[in-house]
Amino acid sequence: MKKSISLTINGTKVDAEVDQNITLLSFIRDEMGLMGTKEGCGTGDCGACTVIIDGLAVKSCIYLAVEADGKEITTIEGLSIDGELHPIQQAFVEEGAVQCGFCIPGTILSAKALLDENEDPTEEEIKKGIAGNLCRCTGYVRIIKAIKKSAKVLQKAK
């Protein structure tokens, strides 16, 4: 059975009829065609599917699409403006924080939720903030460096 939902994705209002038993992740990828959000483990462990819902980082693979009704959602596609990378994305590029890249959209969104709430996090707070995003390539050192760098850039821009 379908249910109608209306939500905002990356600033655009969307009205949709969704099956009650699909996850937000599959709605975003299969119905909205936004492929930046990844499915890793599918059981809420790896964080590759992280999106921001009403300002909070959430794992979209264990979140039902029907429950996103009325919510405001940001995926990785919503960060750049007119082709210009968001400062967090830019810092990841500059610091070489990306290897295979599969975990990066989720990691960047966790970083964004963290920095929106805490503009100058300590290294420990950064580690806690991205603890739910597994990266099997980098060892996290450059990811943490990139988040620190982007925090400075974002603070200056204020």
Place this chain on the structure above:
Amino acid sequence: MLKTFEYLQPKTLEEALSMMKSCKGSFRLIAGGTDVIVQIRSGKTPPDYLISLKALNKELGILEEKEEGLDIGALVTHRILEKSPTIQKEYAALYDGVSQVGSVQVRNVGTIGGNVCSSLPSADSAAPLLILGAKLNIVGDREESICIEEFFTGPGENILKNNQILKSIFIPKLPKNSNSAYEKLGRRKAMEIPVVGAASYIQVDKKTGICLDARIALASSAPTPIRCYKAEQTLVGQSAEKEIFVKAGKLAAQEANPRTSFRATEEYRRSVIPVLVERSLSRSLNRIKK
């Protein structure tokens, strides 16, 4: 796509209770969904209906400080609890527990009521609630309040009947010169279920250093989260210091009934329980001294 179920979203607690009564077929309540959806995704047969409590935030989502203690609505998320200055300061064991559930993304969605009602022996909020003297406020045909000790009946099982909902959790204010802590042993620091968790509460006489009251509870150490009454008794009337904490730890290990799972063996669990109990008690004591 997940296996088929019908998703119901009542708008009030009353509507939820009447849906539960009129449901023709199996149903399960869902709050944050961080357990329920994972179980369905892992292939467990879903119930015919999922009754979501998400729209009941006005009734079940309130965290309220009262003179006698703290009222925590069942839908309050781990993240909200973790960030509450009152919980950080006055109910430190609960802070230790909820701030170590999963990761930020899980804590943003997962609720304390869900953690308690999933009733896993490993629930990170359960041992802290046990030593903090929590009362569970349950609604059904009537409203009743029970001690959390009476709630858990087995792994994933509790006393709730299928016309009852956990509405809120009450924690009484702690007396002077008392504090609490929860120690979690995992194989990693995040996205982890405890190999063993140890919560403790102690109250001391500030002048003499004598332990006036003590409570100890364990996670992942028996089929349900448990209190360790013998270990508690050994502390009362004694000088609160490491020697007696070690003894209490050994007694707690005797009271425990751990199992072997892929996370750890029974023997390993039994041998780390004393260590964690001692650490937890020492941390509670240090927090009193601060």
